[in-house]
Amino acid sequence: MNHHSGSSAKRKPATARGAKTRAKILRAAETVFAERGYEHGSIAEVAKEAQVALGTFYIYFPDKKSAFTELVDELGRKLRASLREATAELEDRLEIERVGLRTFLDFTTDHRGLYRIVRQAEFVDEPTYRRYYTSLAEGYAQALSRAMDKGQIRDLDPETVAFCLMGLADFLGMRWVLWKQAGDDIERTLDSAVKFLQHGLAVAEPPQSSPRRKARASKTKGKKS
Amino acid sequence: MNHHSGSSAKRKPATARGAKTRAKILRAAETVFAERGYEHGSIAEVAKEAQVALGTFYIYFPDKKSAFTELVDELGRKLRASLREATAELEDRLEIERVGLRTFLDFTTDHRGLYRIVRQAEFVDEPTYRRYYTSLAEGYAQALSRAMDKGQIRDLDPETVAFCLMGLADFLGMRWVLWKQAGDDIERTLDSAVKFLQHGLAVAEPPQSSPRRKARASKTKGKKS
DNA sequence: GACGAACCTGAATGGTGATTCATGATTCAG
DNA sequence: CTGAATCATGAATCACCATTCAGGTTCGTC
Structure with missing residues (x-):
């Protein structure tokens, strides 16, 4: 309605x-x-x-569905707030990604149930489901775009990268949180995943200690000055 | 039963x-x-x-559920066969990943319906759902592991990387196939995604001639110039 | 100390849909 | 041909809820 x-x-x-x-x-x-x-x-x-x-x-x-969709929306707000808070102080995008992934997995661990709920939303109320991911992706893509402009990360299509990273996090959560098994070592997983995604994002020259590279005029779509 | x-x-x-x-x-x-x-x-x-x-x-x-699970199993077999066939001739892992991603997205386009079906399996019959992904992940991780041994790609936890790549592909399929929108350019997306994942996987030094060694000194100081 | 708004209750209603089964049709070997 | 193994039919059965509603109950306040 x-x-x-x-x-x-x-x-x-x-x-x-x-x-x-x-x-x-x-x-x-x-x-x-x-x-x-x-x-x-x-x-x-x-x-x-x-x-x-x-x-x-x-x-x-008013009905069964609306309680459900309210849960999904609530979860979306909580997750975004959690991520925002955890990365508020950070400047370097690669660092943000590392912390963000860990925060997401922690969040998932603390809200197993809600994780399952979002996934069901796809078949209960598609618009609610999409809203959950698109609103996450929107902020994500924007932040990535800015980091690209600053030359902190590789210049790629921001929305694509946002979905790649969300999918990656989602599946890691599924496997290492929902399906947690006996011999699993989540630290090892986090370590590998972070290496993978950081190298995927990193600009050609590896960051050493001063993450304040001046934006080299590579291919930046000249956003801000 | x-x-x-x-x-x-x-x-x-x-x-x-x-x-x-x-x-x-x-x-x-x-x-x-x-x-x-x-x-x-x-x-x-x-x-x-x-x-x-x-x-x-x-x-x-025997009942509603078993027809459903049979569909999921069938899809799993088809997808694996499709990927196997598309990459059979290829040697280089990075190349395989590129082709594999495209094949997956094509497959998804041709089987929109089945894609939705797998995702529901999580809530219809969990074991069937897990089987779908774990059997995919198993082969994937094994192949990655071999590529790591050959020095074709970065040395990381194979299962982690397998899930990262599956998640990435899954979300790209969701966004650019199921949610396809007016201005979408899937080629651009594929291009960005492949760059991202290839850099994530690529060994520090671009493989030149002898891709034999497994792991060497990690912190390669003097990058190639 | 009682009035009303805000709450709470749970039996009854109505609809849906999985699964069964008694009955009939087809097929084909002998 | 003919009977029995297969296959097909769809009305009837049985269970399971979402949602409604005709009353109660609680609580603050005047």
Whole structure:
């Protein structure tokens, strides 16, 4: 129904009590949808998990789907905030990528359930799913573009690189977080992955100690001066 | 029930007529599951699409899920065969990666529907989903490992790199095949992606003549000039 | 100390769809 | 031909929810 941003809720709670109940339901939905999947998880289960009656769910959400999409949007915001915060102080793009990858994997570890939820969104509500990745990719591509202009990284199509890096991170999360196995060494994996992506991005001359290279006039599409 | 490989069918057709009907049903299932999703696609729709009666489905498949998993396994075999064939003649790993990526994207373009099907497998039958990627990754990692031994590419954890490359390809397929947009230029994307991954994999010194050694001093100070 | 808004409850409704099965059609070896 | 092995049919069965709604309950406040 409501294509716009904030109003997926049927009614926003007017009291603290209501807000608390709504939050309880959302957390329960997270648990149920993550464990049983969207299609197999029932509102009855969600209500039970939240320790409220069935009908209570419909006081706060117009239907099953909207609780789900709210979870996806929430996760997107949290992840972007997490990445932003972790890399806020950093200047060098290669360094940012290293920290960003680790942050992503940590985030995934702390939110296994939500990770599964996003992936299901593709088949529950495509627009929500796309929004999750495109909004991530947008900021990513922009940052990469700026780093290219500054000559910090190789000059490539920013959107392409953004998707490459997201896909890489996504699969590492799938394999080393969701499918974690006995002998796995995530540090070794992170190390290899970072080497791979840094060399993929790095400009011809390897960075040594002064990451403040002046932008050589290579092929920069003369953005800022 | 049947954890093993080949017998997802309730009964294998005894006559050519039966085999034909079974195939018709499987193609119909592909269409329906791709268009409507596994959960929303019904056996009734599959039967209708295949132009057989509802009950006929159950002559050839024990249940809905097994037709689906058979599609996923089939796709895995086809994709691996496609990649193997496209790169059979090639020697250089970097070249193989370039061709492999293009082949994957072409394959995806030709099998949009199947692409969607694999992704759903994660929530329909996890083991089938994992099998799809792990069997791909296994061969991939092995090939990478050999290339590392030969000094064709950088020495990294092969499984990690395999997942990085699969993720990268997966996301490019998602964005530039499934989400294809008006102004998109897939050639440009392929070009950027290949540059990225080749630099990520390439050994520090461009291979010249004797690609024999495995690992030498890591921190090669004096880069080539 | 009672009034109303905000909340909460859970049985009942309605719809969907996987799977079964009794019955009929085809095929073909003998 | 003829019967039995195969194959095909689709109405009926059975389970499982999403969503509704006709009442209760709680809480702040005047």
